[in-house]
Amino acid sequence: MATNTAIRVRNLTHTVTSNTGDLTILKGINMEINESESVAIVGSSGSGKSTLLGLLAGLDVNTSGDIFLYDHNFSSQNEEQRALARGEYVGFVFQSFHLLPSLQAIENVMLPAELKGDKDARKKAEALLDKVGLSHRLTHYPNQLSGGEQQRVAIARAFASQPKILFADEPTGNLDEENGNLIIKLLFDLNKSQGTTLVMVTHDNELAKMCDRQLVMSAGQLTEKTL
Template sequence: MAVKTAIKVKNLTHTVTANTGDLTILKKINMEIKEGESVAIIGASGSGKSTLLGLLAGLDINTAGDIYLYDHAFSEMDEEQRAILRGQYVGFIFQSFHLLPSLQAVENVMLPAELKGDKDARQKAEALLSKVGLSERLTHYPNQLSGGEQQRVAIARAFASSPKILFADEPTGNLDEGNGKIIIDQLFDLNHTHGTTLVMVTHDNELAQKCDRQLVMSAGQLVEN
């Protein structure tokens, strides 16, 4: 059986308006990522990595070109349609965790599944938190957790809605080496268990080398694909 294409990008360009005039951040990027692949986007600071990741996830809209998630073109959708598509296909892990401070760990993880109407949201959340070693922290609030524990909650939350594609922006960026290794191991373990397509921006060479492929960016262009 042929492997599906999870993400396809054609002539992607993104320009923003700055005080000094228009600034082109991404320039005619073409790429494909297959279903189940793990891909690291690497490059120097300012090369456009995080901008590209946000566009691929549908969190922002590109200036020109096309992005397809499972053959669905973002350019043909309004914001509401993009939000529905993200809910169906996408999970996201942010460097700064983005947990809701008023919710317990288990409630943070339950949220995406609850929004999809999953009646087993709590059971799944508890299983995922156990998988990342936090079965004793279910009722703790984010301010009662360490940075490493918060990132593990964020990873569990990203998998709670069973996304087909998981985007991660510097998932180990705010962690020490020990916690970073734990996060790397758990991220790939969950990725392999669920067969999820994994696309991440990272400066962590160990993390990048664990991926099937590395996409190298420089000055808004892919120089190695």
């Protein structure tokens, strides 16, 4: 695989079983994303966007096909191996923040680096929270923060392990316009300053247009949008 390819997907399918029978959500997806690219995955609700993002990040297991993050084939790895690869390569920002309510902002951001045994976890977390404008909120718990502040903590946490690839699922979906614009600026600033590959699912057409490429999900199939 070329060294500048961050993600490579070949013939990816994903089927789930429901009360009414098997449902194929993804149908033979093929794609490549290069290092440092920003890519938006767009499409209607229920088209498979978030399912694809979760599979790319190794949060779920596909039915068939191959997903490579650099030289790691998630499709042939067990959960322990995928977890190690996620820790090495992946950051994830969820629409609903997913902060641990019992931890302060600084502790939430420290957690990924601490799990990797980083002795400078607190110093790095303080620097990241300062970068996202929350140096005055270090000891606040999630329920003491606004939605925009919680998402900024989540972004700082995602970057705490210095991921090569950042996945974001509707990162502005629960925010007002002002906070949404701030989060967008943070994501692209970090994408540019750290060379992090950015892959996001979004319904926001203006946000999608800011990315280097747009991929359109429709009925479980993926096509490139011509800009």
